[in-house]
Amino acid sequence: MEKETARIEAFSDGVFAIAVTLLVLELHVPAFDVGKKPAMLLTELKAEWPGYIAFVISFFSIFIIWVNHHKVFKQIYRRDTGLMFANGLVLFLVSLVSYPSALLARFYLSESKQVSVTIYTGLFLLINIAFNLLWYQAVKGKDLLRPGINEQAIKQLRDNFLYGFPTYLAAFIISFFFPDAAILICILLWVFWAISSKKINFTDKTHHPNPK
Amino acid sequence: MEKETARIEAFSDGVFAIAVTLLVLELHVPAFDVGKKPAMLLTELKAEWPGYIAFVISFFSIFIIWVNHHKVFKQIYRRDTGLMFANGLVLFLVSLVSYPSALLARFYLSESKQVSVTIYTGLFLLINIAFNLLWYQAVKGKDLLRPGINEQAIKQLRDNFLYGFPTYLAAFIISFFFPDAAILICILLWVFWAISSKKINFTDKTHHPNPK
Amino acid sequence: MEKETARIEAFSDGVFAIAVTLLVLELHVPAFDVGKKPAMLLTELKAEWPGYIAFVISFFSIFIIWVNHHKVFKQIYRRDTGLMFANGLVLFLVSLVSYPSALLARFYLSESKQVSVTIYTGLFLLINIAFNLLWYQAVKGKDLLRPGINEQAIKQLRDNFLYGFPTYLAAFIISFFFPDAAILICILLWVFWAISSKKINFTDKTHHPNPK
């Protein structure tokens, strides 16, 4: 059966690729007068460190969302309106990431640190919800999934997402009290996803012992 | 028969993806001095609400135009110059959206609200006209359409677009007197398109009872 | 024979799509204080007209370069290093368009009008040269072209490009004396390309009377 979702994936890839690449525009090049002496330039660049951290975290967050998007859409063969709009919601939130990322970079060293971390983790909580919605739309009737997909593969993907929601919710709640801990939880979640990613790839291979 | 329009779709997907993702650049990050206190930052961010509304409306407008573009091009198999330039016109207007969107965000709370809403709805009226032109170019001789497409599918697609023009025209005219009503009409039209979108997908399935 | 150039086309489509879509960032949204009264906003927006003209011209210039790129690459099946770097040169110059376009928009109403028009037409002259180089790389040994392409198709494509160089050279030279005439020549050339575009499409159909 022909895969109907090629253009959805192409459009989504475009949004993901642009969203990660636009992040660099939030990095601030010091003004000429401030940076014309080497020592001053280095001081300025060092003072930008929250911007670098925000850039790294945002880049790899979006990247891992893309990896998961990729993995989910490998199992989706047909599309319906619900799926398209759930996907649209994911892309909407992903395209928004650079804004709270810029807030985080600018206000991390101010008293507004907690507010900016809460907004940041709040967006990732929303992305997680949207992603679960996308997955729910895809599996609810199984009409949209790859023909011949087995229950175990569906279960594994579902399990993979189940961890995300409580963790992001926890990070969001914790951000009100311990912003740094909230950021740390987000980072640890990606490490987990990077590792669990491996397992599902392995399973995928097991399911296709005889690739054509 | 080979589909000739793959690269047109790829280029169009690129423009749509970039157009939606660039919208975030119009959101304004408060200056450090204005936002360094949490209460001030929250006040600043709240004051940005027309920007968020404009972002949401513009994102989903472009997204729905992309959904329709996707649907129309699924039925187009060959290209001619008229089609390419009609498509170019659609892309030109879509790439422009972030500008009236930024005007709307900046001037919604000023006396210039009506002017900015009129410009905004005016652009969507033009996009609608360009889209109808694209559809007209595609169906006029049927040479460009998917071989074996039936009259009912053509009619359904055409009907889908017929509602757009009078509605956008109405929104544009109403914007001179009741700007908020004009914005509301645009939003309602998308809800309608999201719903009607469903029906056409359903029909598509009926036409291919035996997908290869 | 498999087409080797798919990823070159994808990358090129990306650059073209981004280059046209970034142009909108050069349009200037009036400051809040300048535009908060409707009459002042309209006056401000009207004063931006060279920016709109530059946007329209630059958009459709890049779009037509993309149309031609598309047409040329339909005939190219294999790649070599010369082709990749000639293509890289075209993309480099295309990615640059927004800069002279911004210069043109900003200085068209100043004494620097002629300088900005000369830079602008100069860039399109360079793009034309790079495009001819790309075409030269593609046809020089015929190894790279679509198997079975006939002499007439090659000749037609070559003729199509022959008109470009003298015209852009003329526009560039004329820009030193009559900037508006130079802009007009560029516009007329696109109209010509849009029309001649039709003829080659027609020929293409003739060559494939029995598409598989």
Add this chain to the structure above:
Amino acid sequence: MEKETARIEAFSDGVFAIAVTLLVLELHVPAFDVGKKPAMLLTELKAEWPGYIAFVISFFSIFIIWVNHHKVFKQIYRRDTGLMFANGLVLFLVSLVSYPSALLARFYLSESKQVSVTIYTGLFLLINIAFNLLWYQAVKGKDLLRPGINEQAIKQLRDNFLYGFPTYLAAFIISFFFPDAAILICILLWVFWAISSKKINFTDKTHHPNPK
């Protein structure tokens, strides 16, 4: 065997295409008052020359990284997590290029020249390391490579990358003492890659004497 890496390549192409096209945003359009007289505009534009140089070098650096990425992924047929994250690291660093490029453009004519050149060559050293990591992930077990790839092709690709690391390391170290020499080394390395690129293409053809 089906190529599993199509969407990774599409996403990567997107990031590369955006990264090269965003560079133009770092070019500085003179303010109206500074450029309204032709002589002043020309003086201003001439003073921007480090920006043009940085633009050219950064564009073709990313372009050549893309050419190599393209070449490596032609040999990769399957993906695993290690490959995806090594690729993510390459894309992360590539998306960052415009920042040190802007630093270089702004501070090349100041006392901070050496610092900005060191940061710039340092980033390309990191990209080279990430690229070697990607290649290492691809070849370590040969499971991911094109079925039937021979040792000679692998060796040629590996040799191609071997030169890069010591050269970029040398450029990075030299940048502390002779910044201009470091820039020159980077440029010479691309010329080498452009030439060596040719040889590998030639080998590729030899390996497929009977393309289907």
